[in-house]
Amino acid sequence: MHYFISGGAKSGKSMRAQQIARDAAERLGVPLYYLAVMDPKDEEDLQRVRDHRKAREGWGFRTLEEPYDVLRALDAADASGVFLLDSVTALLANVMFRGGKINPSAGEEVLMQMLSFADRTENTVFVSDDIFSDAAEYDEFTEDYRRALGRIGIALARRCDQVEEVSAGITKVWKRPER
Amino acid sequence: MILIFGGAFQGKTEYVITNYTVSDGQIYDCACLKTCENDAAAGGGDLLRAADAFLAVNHLEAWILRMIREGQDPYARLQEILRSGAWRDKAVICTDITHGVVPIDAEMRRWRDQTGRCLQLLAERADEVVRVFCGLGEHIRS
Numbered sequence: 001m002h003y004f005i006s007g008g009a010k011s012g013k014s015m016r017a018q019q020i021a022r023d024a025a026e027r028l029g030v031p032l033y034y035l036a037v038m039d040p041k042d043e044e045d046l047q048r049v050r051d052h053r054k055a056r057e058g059w060g061f062r063t064l065e066e067p068y069d070v071l072r073a074l075d076a077a078d079a080s081g082v083f084l085l086d087s088v089t090a091l092l093a094n095v096m097f098r099g100g101k102i103n104p105s106a107g108e109e110v111l112m113q114m115l116s117f118a119d120r121t122e123n124t125v126f127v128s129d130d131i132f133s134d135a136a137e138y139d140e141f142t143e144d145y146r147r148a149l150g151r152i153g154i155a156l157a158r159r160c161d162q163v164e165e166v167s168a169g170i171t172k173v174w175k176r177p178e179r
Numbered sequence: 180m181i182l183i184f185g186g187a188f189q190g191k192t193e194y195v196i197t198n199y200t201v202s203d204g205q206i207y208d209c210a211c212l213k214t215c216e217n218d219a220a221a222g223g224g225d226l227l228r229a230a231d232a233f234l235a236v237n238h239l240e241a242w243i244l245r246m247i248r249e250g251q252d253p254y255a256r257l258q259e260i261l262r263s264g265a266w267r268d269k270a271v272i273c274t275d276i277t278h279g280v281v282p283i284d285a286e287m288r289r290w291r292d293q294t295g296r297c298l299q300l301l302a303e304r305a306d307e308v309v310r311v312f313c314g315l316g317e318h319i320r321s
Contacts, residue, residue, distance in 0.1 A: 006313065008278075132186025134279020135291035150188020157313035165312055174315045 001177060002118050003125040004160040006153060012169035014055070014086055017125045021084040022059055024123050031081035032060050037091040039067035052086075067094045070117055079121050086127040088114065088156070092149055102141060107148025111155055118159050126156050130165070180261075181270045182305040183316075184298060190314035191272050192237055198316065199270055201234045206272075209245070210238035226256075230265035239273040243297060244290045253293050254300065261304050271301055 003020055007013040025032035034056060040046045053063075061084070064073040070085060077083075085091070088110070096106035103109070118124060132150060157163045163175035181199065183191050195201055207226075226236060236242075246253035260266055277295040282288050302308045308320040 004313070130186060132188055133275050133277065135276040135282055135287050135294070136279065137287075147188050150186075150190075153188075154190045154193075154314035157315055163313060163315060174312055174317065 001123055001162065002121075002160040004128070004153070004156045004163045005125065005166060006128045006130050006164075007166035008130050011166045013127055013166040014052075015169075016164065016166050016171055017084055017086060017127045018056065018059060018061075021061075021082050021123075021125045024125075025060070025082040028082070028123070030123070031062060031078050033073070033077055033081055033083045034061040034063045035070050035073055035083055035085045036063050036065045037067050037070065037085070037087070037094065039090075039094050067091070068098065069113065071113060071120070074117075074120060080123075081121075082123040082125070083117075083121055084125045084127070085117070086125075088126055088128040088152055089131070089149060092145065092152065096145055096148070104144075107144070107151060110148070111152050114152060114156055115159060118156070126160065128153050128156070180266050180268070180301070180305045181307045181309065182298075182301045183270060183272045183309045183311060184275045185311035186278075187274050187276075189311050191274070191311045193314065194309070194311050194316050195235055195270050195272060199235075201270060205234040206237050207233035207235065208237045209240075209242035227260050227263060227265055230260075230269065233269070235270040235272060236266075237272045239271055239297065239301075240276055240290075240294050243293050247286060247289050247293060254296050257297050257300060261300070271305075273298060273301070 001024070003017070005013050005017050022032060036049075038045065038049055040049055064077060066073045070091065092106060092110045095110050096103050114126065128149065131146060138146065157175065160175075161177040162173065165172045165174060183195055185191050192206065195206070196203065226242060243253040246256060273294070275294075275298065277291055277298070282291060302320065305320075307318060309316045310319050
């Protein structure tokens with residue numbers, strides 16, 4: 001069963017996603033993987049990676065580092081395991097702005113990558129960010145990024161069995177598996 | 180009237196087309212008022228006069244910003260439109276831009292506040308209010 005989880009910054013969505021992933025792995029008796037997509041660029045990023053690692057300590061995650069193509073992680077993993085991808089937002093930023101250049105097909109690439117990952121795995125928890133409700137007129141690149149993330153979110157929400165929005169640590173379920 | 184709102188790029192327009200038998204050509208898009216060919220036909224951004232030709236109004240938040248930039252009061256204008264009854268059978272789609280940090284720019288602040296007020300007014304008068312998130316709709320009031 002695939003999950004799509006979104007919400008604001010520090011809303012508790014990562015914690016919620018970790019719990020879902022761990023519980024599923026325990027229930028199914030399969031390996032538990034964390035797809036680390038962060039590509040640290042400075043000390044602040046490194047600190048964030050350390051914080052996230054610390055938050056996962058003792059949870060039983062095996063970390064797979066793939067900041068550009070998460071499908072490659074499947075070469076070294078059991079596809080029947082449980083995967084936590086935190087976050088689609090970071091992965092899209094990596095692919096779109098790789099090497100200081102703008103990749104105009106990043107949205108399409110990440111969308112295909114996400115749908116393939118969902119096809120090739122059985123239990124993935126996708127985490128994304130709700131960055132769509134502020135009052136600002138953005139430049140073209142930021143707007144392209146927002147459009148792409150929105151599109152990927154809609155596609156993943158359609159593809160996943162359960163869709164949740166987390167705010168203030170509280171979960172609202174938008175979609176449940178059909179019985 | 181039906182109010183459909185939610186964040187940007189969440190599939191609000193698609194939701195309306197799928198659920199309310201409205202086609203793309205029957206939606207008046209306020210976000211392209213300057214470039215659309217149908218602008219003149221629709222009364223140059225006059226939403227009251229536009230009402231006859233369209234089943235739905237999209238990107239009301241863009242219209243609100245335009246009103247502010249033209250020195251007009253979008254809330255008062257919206258009250259007028261609603262009072263006229265011209266939108267009784269319309270779907271109104273608006274991006275919820277009210278959640279971010281309070282903008283430094285005064286115009287953006289007015290835009291944010293006016294959009295919030297207009298959303299309240301529309302929701303109060305609407306028969307149905309739907310919030311769209313990642314392509315999924317929830318009737319927050321029926």
